[in-house]
Amino acid sequence: MVDKRYERISMHIIQVTPRFPPAIGGVEEHVYRISLELLKRGHNVTVITSNETDDETYPLQIENLQGIQVYRFPLFMPKVLREFWLMPDIPRIFRHLRGDVVHLHGYRCLSSCIAAYFARSKHVSTVLTPHGIYPPRSYSNALLKLTFDHTLGRFLLNFSDKIIALSEHNRQVLLRIGAPAKKVAIVPNGVDLEEYMTLQRSKKILDELGSDGPLLLYVGRIDWNKRLENVVESMPLILKEFPSAKFVIVGPDYAKYSNALLGLAKKLKVEHSLVITGKVSREKLREFYSAANVFLLPSSYEGFGLSMLEAMSSRIPVIASPSGGPGDILSHGVHAWLLRKSTPDEIFKSVYGVLTDLRLRETLVKNAFELVKRKYTWKMVVDELELIYKRVLREKAIRLGK
Numbered sequence: 001m002v003d004k005r006y007e008r009i010s011m012h013i014i015q016v017t018p019r020f021p022p023a024i025g026g027v028e029e030h031v032y033r034i035s036l037e038l039l040k041r042g043h044n045v046t047v048i049t050s051n052e053t054d055d056e057t058y059p060l061q062i063e064n065l066q067g068i069q070v071y072r073f074p075l076f077m078p079k080v081l082r083e084f085w086l087m088p089d090i091p092r093i094f095r096h097l098r099g100d101v102v103h104l105h106g107y108r109c110l111s112s113c114i115a116a117y118f119a120r121s122k123h124v125s126t127v128l129t130p131h132g133i134y135p136p137r138s139y140s141n142a143l144l145k146l147t148f149d150h151t152l153g154r155f156l157l158n159f160s161d162k163i164i165a166l167s168e169h170n171r172q173v174l175l176r177i178g179a180p181a182k183k184v185a186i187v188p189n190g191v192d193l194e195e196y197m198t199l200q201r202s203k204k205i206l207d208e209l210g211s212d213g214p215l216l217l218y219v220g221r222i223d224w225n226k227r228l229e230n231v232v233e234s235m236p237l238i239l240k241e242f243p244s245a246k247f248v249i250v251g252p253d254y255a256k257y258s259n260a261l262l263g264l265a266k267k268l269k270v271e272h273s274l275v276i277t278g279k280v281s282r283e284k285l286r287e288f289y290s291a292a293n294v295f296l297l298p299s300s301y302e303g304f305g306l307s308m309l310e311a312m313s314s315r316i317p318v319i320a321s322p323s324g325g326p327g328d329i330l331s332h333g334v335h336a337w338l339l340r341k342s343t344p345d346e347i348f349k350s351v352y353g354v355l356t357d358l359r360l361r362e363t364l365v366k367n368a369f370e371l372v373k374r375k376y377t378w379k380m381v382v383d384e385l386e387l388i389y390k391r392v393l394r395e396k397a398i399r400l401g402k
Contacts (some may be wrong), residue, residue, distance in 0.1 A: 011389055013043040014099035016115040018085040018106050020049040020070060022058070023253050024279045025130050026306040030189060031105055032068075037382040039067045045273075046097065048115070050075050050087055051076040054252040054279050076182055084148075086110040094118040102390045104128045104160070108145065113152050116159040123400060125392040127385075128160035132303025132324070133173050134301075137224050149177050157183075161392040164385075166304040185388060188329070189304045190381035191372060195287060196313035205248075205291040209275060212244040214293035214355055217316070219285065219307035222253040222261075222276070227321070229296045232261055233344035235270040238351055247296075248275045248333050250288055289314040294354055298342040302326055309376055312368035319350045329376075333360075335368045 011135075017031045035045045047065075051058040051072040063070050073089035090111060102119040104112040107130030119126045136142030137158055157163065157179045164187045165171035171184050206213050216238075218228060238245050249261070256275050265274040280288070295311035297320040302308075304325035311318055318336040320326040332338040337350050354361055 010042050010044070011393075012046070012098070013038055013389065014097065014102045014115075015047045016090070016102060016104050016111055017047065017049050018053055018109055018111060021045055021065075023053040026189070026303070027105055027308055028140070030129075030131070033190065033192065033378045034382055034385060035068050036066065037378050038385075041382070041386070046099065046313065047071070048086065048087075048090060048093060048111075050111075052078065062168075070273050080134050084108060085108045085112075087114070087245070090114045091118060094122070099124060100393060101125045101127060102104070102387075103385075106131060106155075107133055107153065107156065110152070113156050116156055120159050123396065124186050125389075125396045127159050127164065127388060127392060128156065129164040129166075130170070130174060131166065132301070133177070134225060134303075135301055151209070154178050158296075161194055162388050164388070168324040169324050169328045170303060171248035174244070185384075186377055187381060187384045187388070189325075190305050190311060190376050190378035191306070191309040191313050193313050193373060193377050196286070196310055197315075197369070199286055199290045200315050201288060201373055202290040206246075209248075210328065211246050213291075214242055214245050215288075215291050216245060216247045216294050216296055216351065217288055218248070218251070218296050218313070219250045219310065220297075221251050222249060222257045224253055224257065227300050227342050228257070228261055229264055230298050230342050230344050231296055231347055232264050232270070232274060233268065234347040234351070235265070236268055236271050237344070237348040239270060239273055241352055242355065242369045246273055246275055248277065248288060248292075250277045250280055250285060252279045286314075289316065292316045294319055294351055296351075297321065297326060298339060298347060299323060300342065306361040309372055312372050315365045315369055317354050317364040318368060319347070319354060329371070330368075334363070336364060 015031050015035060017027060017029050021028055021032050038045050046069045058072050061072055070092055076086040076088050102124050104115055106112050106336050116126055117309060136145050146306060163174060163179050163183045165174055165184055166188055171186055174184055175181060235247060252306055252356055265271040295316045295318045297305055297308050299321050300323055301326040308318055308326060320336050320338060321342045322338045330336040335355045337354055339346050339350060
């Protein structure tokens with residue numbers, strides 16, 4: 001008989017994540033939203049994270065954010081090891097912090113490895129959500145990732161009691177790098193539907209941009225795998241059909257790609273049609289969603305695409321590459337227009353087709369919104385997470401003979 005305390009409603013969940021709001025990004029938003037939902041259900045939530053936000057360090061080391069206890073620590077050698085997120089202070093905090101479940105976010109993160117080790121040493125159940133496992137961007141990067149996968153990566157996967165994939169594609173990637181199949185469960189990303197479904201179409205942003213539209217929107221970090229240069233290269237063709245079109249990029253620039261995009265736009269003589277805002281407030285983000293005519297996600301790889309769910313909730317037609325998560329959850333011509341190839345010509349044809357076919361736009365918007373409403377709210381996500389947390393607690397109790 002399993003001790004009834006493992007069936008209790010209230011749990012203490014310790015989330016370990018590379019970054020946390022006010023830092024902007026998909027993982028950051030994911031951890032923040034599930035933490036808030038867990039709090040609503042009577043659980044205690046602690047977040048251990050770095051003090052890095054976007055191009056700056058966060059001043060507070062310990063704070064209470066809307067009921068979430070947040071510990072922020074500096075990264076070790078951030079300019080050299082930033083991609084691997086090493087926080088040397090994690091052992092110190094784990095010496096006195098007691099939790100029921102440690103939920104790790106990020107696969108190739110040394111913070112996850114350290115936390116997994118200390119959780120195992122204290123017989124605390126561990127859940128891992130790797131999020132996006134990105135392909136290498138160079139030969140040296142490939143060698144580094146391969147070395148990690150065969151050493152610390154195997155350790156992390158084996159030490160985790162449960163591993164959460166965001167999509168079937170994500171699950172297949174995890175199996176290829178050595179995750180035990182019986183440990184892997186699929187729990188997708190979510191969205192706050194009510195935040196976006198009530199947005200009213202607005203021309204405020206277009207007035208600020210001095211344009212009649214259409215507005216082509218991308219939301220997310222600016223990085224090599226997003227293939228935003230292909231959209232810029234498609235703009236000469238798009239502007240021939242829609243002379244007032246604007247391509248607006250909203251989000252932080254992690255690797256200084258903005259200058260390259262602006263340089264490309266200038267070379268193609270379309271610099272007047274490209275707007276890069278950097279990070280914006282939630283209120284400003286909603287204004288961009290309210291004005292957008294098309295949402296673009298031409299990534300070469302996408303773990304899931306949280307901003308894609310926000311666009312679908314805002315009733316904006318989505319044009320996306322099927323690589324990764326989007327290809328798993330979206331059907332071509334039903335929920336979104338999926339690019340056969342993320343090339344400038346294909347992007348132009350897709351944008352032209354969606355903007356000129358009212359029936360297609362209405363179909364994509366209606367079906368995408370219903371899909372989000374049916375399957376991808378944070379409430380549904382946390383319903384699944386609660387079951388997983390309770391299951392790993394029960395299994396741990398059985399192994400320990402309690």
